[in-house]
Amino acid sequence: MTLQEQIYELFLLEKQVRGLNRRLEVATYQHDQMQAKLNRLQAQHDELATQHKQTQAHSSTLEHQARDVEERITTLRDQMATVTNNKEYSALLIEVNTLKLSKGKVEEEALVQMEQVEGLQSQLTELMSQIEEQKKLVSAAEGEVKNRREEVGAELTERTAKRDAAADQIPSDIIPVFNRLCDQHDGEPLAPAVEDNAKRMEYSCGGCYMTIPLERVNSLFTQPDTLTTCPSCQRFLYVDDVLREQMDARAAKNQKS
Known part of the structure; x- marks a missing residue:
């Protein structure tokens, strides 16, 4: 895991x-x-x-x-x-x-x-x-x-x-951050990355709705053992089923073309 x-x-x-x-x-x-x-x-x-x-x-x-x-x-x-x-x-x-x-x-x-x-x-x-x-x-x-x-x-x-x-199972230095975010965001320390515009590659945080830089979204897929945070609300970002399906569909389309 x-x-x-x-x-x-x-x-x-x-x-x-x-x-x-x-x-x-x-x-x-x-x-x-x-x-x-x-x-x-x-x-x-x-x-x-x-x-x-x-x-x-x-x-x-x-x-x-x-x-x-x-x-x-x-x-x-x-x-x-x-x-x-x-x-x-x-x-x-x-x-x-x-x-x-x-x-x-x-x-x-x-x-x-x-x-x-x-x-x-x-x-x-x-x-x-x-x-x-x-x-x-x-x-x-x-x-x-x-x-x-x-x-x-x-x-x-x-x-x-x-x-x-x-x-x-999680590194001890992460737990205090997790707990602090729980307290700050009413038990919501994580938020999904949301795709706002695929063509312009624009993404936002599902927690605070602020823009997420593309490189942070890429790190969610390329560095699964690194935690990525929203630059605005500091929540840990994750890839939900919606974004994963969007990315998989786009990848499949690119392979066909």
Whole structure:
């Protein structure tokens, strides 16, 4: 097997490994997104629950204050029924009226707090419903991740082993370049040489579509144990079936003529 054939075989195996990994990554990403949403909902629920508890406590305090004021008013009225001094009676009456105003304000504020408690409780109920629904989605996503791992696990292990074995057959100084090109070009470190115009002998890179000098195309055929790169994107070039058939057909035609 020539070096060009070896690098092409590694390329195909790398694509298979990346494809299998991507299937796992998609399922994992979807699960992570759903889990993140669940976390946000739970955090929102906790915040609302704290606010609900505090508002409820404040409302309860106001109710106690209103009862205390009412008890004080009752006590004062009892005193008013027994006093004989007009001055003392007037003082008690003023205090009763003042307490009535105070009680009214407290009851009004307590009512506002109770309405807020009811509103928060309604939000908590709705939020809890969303959380339960989101938990179902997260559980389903976890099952999907598990299924994907079981589905591709053995195949991924096998393909990875084959890819690593293929990489061992290639000179060690080429592998870092291959890996860098994989990262730069989204798992596409190789590209086919494309014939744009046979008469003018014009060729381009199937990866970046930039022009390839004719001598580089010739080296693909004459130096199979040398790797040729695109001068623009630096991908390793290879001869695909289309270009090979074009070249073979042209060679056969030239022989007949």
